[in-house]
Amino acid sequence: MEIERWEGGLQAQEIKAIDRIKAAFAKPKLTNNKVARGGSLQDQLRSIGSPSMFPWKGYAGFRFVDSDRGYEGEFDLVIVTHCNVFIIELKDWNHGEITCNQDKWYKNSQQMGRSPVSVTRNKKFLLENKLKREKHRFSNRGFTPFVHFFVVMSGNADFSKLPDTELHHTISLDEFLTYADQKTFNDKFRPHPNAQVLNQDFAIFDELFLGNSTAPKQISVNGYKAESLIFDEHPTKLYKEFLAKSESSKQDEALLRVWNFKNFDGVKGGTPEGRYSIVSREREVLSYIKHQNLDLYKHCLRSLTNVQPDDVTTEFNEVFELPPNHSRFNEFIGKFGKNFSDIDRSNLVKLLVAKFAGLHKMKVAHRDLGDHSLWISPGKEIALSNFISAYHQPIGTVGDYRSQLSISGRNADDELSPFQSDVKTLGILCWHILNDERISPVSLEKLDENLASCSEWYGLVIENAIAGGRYHNAEELFDALKEAEPSDACTFEFDDSELEPYRRNISHSRQYREDDDLIVETDEKEVYVSDGLMVKHGLMLIHQLMTQH
Known part of the structure; x- marks a missing residue:
């Protein structure tokens, strides 16, 4: 059976089930021209080329873009048979x-959410309405094809306890595949002879499904729908990440990660327990951070997906809470970097390094720091993500699998400790922040040359950090930055004439007499109430002005 698929609209386990359906409902090939002797009459008719109910055609992993009905506008698979x-x-x-x-x-x-039977029933109504508009074009002229819907269970979960109203439309994949037998199909659906020409109308369905009115089905997890792909640069394509929006609140955004363990080379990627250990490691690290430094934990992206070992299939999705108004590093630099002053950039760098000084103090190293794992807001708030290959004591490292898990794993400097590796990457990030640059192959290629010619206060510190080995951890890097930073002390200059518009030739003690005792009375100021007004008299300021003059 031919199946049209929308790229990106299906998960691995759905593709696997669809491949089985495709094979089962293929048009049978005549392998023997001789009439079968013995056996059933049906077998003998088949052997002489009796009419077949095939071909059928399928359409998988799409949504109608003109539909505002959420899940009800999305379809895993639609099959056009010879009659329905x-x-x-x-x-x-x-x-x-x-x-x-x-x-x-x-x-x-x-x-697990609303009944799939109820959701799919509404998809039936949506599709029927679209087909009614085309009924004059079908070979069975004037009649709209019958639409049947099924929730097909491809896993081994027991659904026998569902009520009859749900069971009527719920079926195992194995049972659904039995409809490939023409007798079984006819006994179930009893097609009208005039209706058995629908496979002559594939062109009509192509127009309906393959035109501009459809798009790939959106990935949806825990009430969040993927809106845009923001990361697909993992060297082994182990996962990609999307910006997702809540279906209940459009203002609520999240990070949606799609794992593809088919691209993991090793035993762990082949078993639910192994995949679970990979996915759950980030949770273990964050749990450790939570108990060591709660404030730092609150600045890390945390998973909103409950995970059990049996749930972690070859393709697995999870959602991470994303703080409001945070953008990934490069996007932040592109949008807001130019609006920051040198002091703003310096403060942002110190805040970033301080976060990692806190991590390193509790013996946690990120080991995969980069554009994909650093989030910044215009208010100079920082959040961290992707602790997938992190090191922390006493658990230690992920071992040989690190090169497959992290983005930078294949380019890691094995001579550096996990903490020094973080410091090296921090140096690169700090340089780009201080110089308002996105991280790119071009910027990295010119980095050594730019560092060599840099005369700014931070140049030598950043150069030492990137060289590796000079600073043992982010705490030492933070101290080096503070020591190299110019003094904040500066001469305050004020033009007294600026006050001229506000001067009044009055005596405040006569103009604003105290109603009662003074509220505040110190060497610097007096505060009291006068006729319903709060009066603040700055004694120290007057003394300073008199001294200056």
């Missing part, structure tokens, strides 16, 4: 019992 249309909602759920309560499905005690 199937809408297939795929669920790869494993190791649990599926139940339904108040139109919500549960796997064991975990709520």
